[in-house]
Amino acid sequence: MNIKSEPLAIHIVIVEDDRDFCDALGQVVQQAPDMLLVGVAATRAEGLALLQNPPADVLLVDLGLPDGSGIDVIEAAVLHWPSCNIMVSTNFGDETHVIRSIEAGAAGYLLKDSSSTKMTDEIRSLARGGSPISPIIARQILARFRNNHMVATGMQGPVVESSLLSARETEVLGLITKGFTATEIAKLMQLSPFTVRSFVRRIYSKLKVTSKAEAIYEARNLGLIVN
Numbered sequence: 001m002n003i004k005s006e007p008l009a010i011h012i013v014i015v016e017d018d019r020d021f022c023d024a025l026g027q028v029v030q031q032a033p034d035m036l037l038v039g040v041a042a043t044r045a046e047g048l049a050l051l052q053n054p055p056a057d058v059l060l061v062d063l064g065l066p067d068g069s070g071i072d073v074i075e076a077a078v079l080h081w082p083s084c085n086i087m088v089s090t091n092f093g094d095e096t097h098v099i100r101s102i103e104a105g106a107a108g109y110l111l112k113d114s115s116s117t118k119m120t121d122e123i124r125s126l127a128r129g130g131s132p133i134s135p136i137i138a139r140q141i142l143a144r145f146r147n148n149h150m151v152a153t154g155m156q157g158p159v160v161e162s163s164l165l166s167a168r169e170t171e172v173l174g175l176i177t178k179g180f181t182a183t184e185i186a187k188l189m190q191l192s193p194f195t196v197r198s199f200v201r202r203i204y205s206k207l208k209v210t211s212k213a214e215a216i217y218e219a220r221n222l223g224l225i226v227n
Contacts, residue, residue: 010127013039013056015047015073016089017065020194024116025060025089032120044068048076055081058123061106063090063097064202071097071104078105085126089119091198093166098137108132111168112195136167164206165224172199177216177225 012029014037016022022040029037038056041047044065051073059077063070074086087108088101098109108126110119111134122132165173175185182200186193204210207218219225 009034009036010058010123011036011038011056012058012060012123013037013041013050014060015041015044015050015065015070016060016062017042018062018112018194018198020192021112021116025119028116028120029123035120035123042066044070044072047073051076051080055084057083057085057127059084059086060089060123061086063088063092063101071100074101074104074106085129087122087126087132089114091168091195091202093134093136093168094164109137110134111136111166112198113168113189113191164222165203169199169203169206170224172196173203173215173219174225176200176203176212177219 012035014022014026014029016025019042022042026037026040029035039050039053041050042065044067047061047065047070059073059081061070061073061077065073070088070090074088077084077086085108086106087110088106089110089112090097091112092098093111101109108122108131110122110132114122114134125132171189172185175188180188182196183193185191186196189196203215207215207222209215209218216225
């Protein structure tokens, strides 16, 4: 008599300093029948320490950790857990972070505009050998390859430079300019308020400003917004 064995659970480690996002993601992972949360870290140092444990199947890493870059964790995971599938989950959608993460060893790159429930589907895809990538990120990668091809072949045409702000950050900034609050922006974009606040912090950091008025003024000077 043949006995059908149950599939092994996907062992998951999360390196994420946003407590609300981490708690929400951890909860849906723990509720999934085919997943097992085996480690959580909130800093770069804690993430590196977790790599001394037996390897996980999937490692989810945020890039903006309080004591350094999540890219360091990715690079270390490639060495210590070579069989692990690594996915970035972050608010950083600019080309520099995307390319550095992929070069470091990430197989997937998702912005935090995905719901925690949808993330479980992406984790399953990653564990099966897929490469989940947010559509906005995929377009950036394709644009980069097109530009590189045009330069290499001497083709005529404009080379699209990477924007200072990601597409999502630009969208948030546009709504801020129109006078919407963070709570209102969250509803309009169907995001959580803490995700919107993370976008706002990132916008301020990139524009080197500390207030909404300064952000709008600087964005107009740089041509990021025209109205």
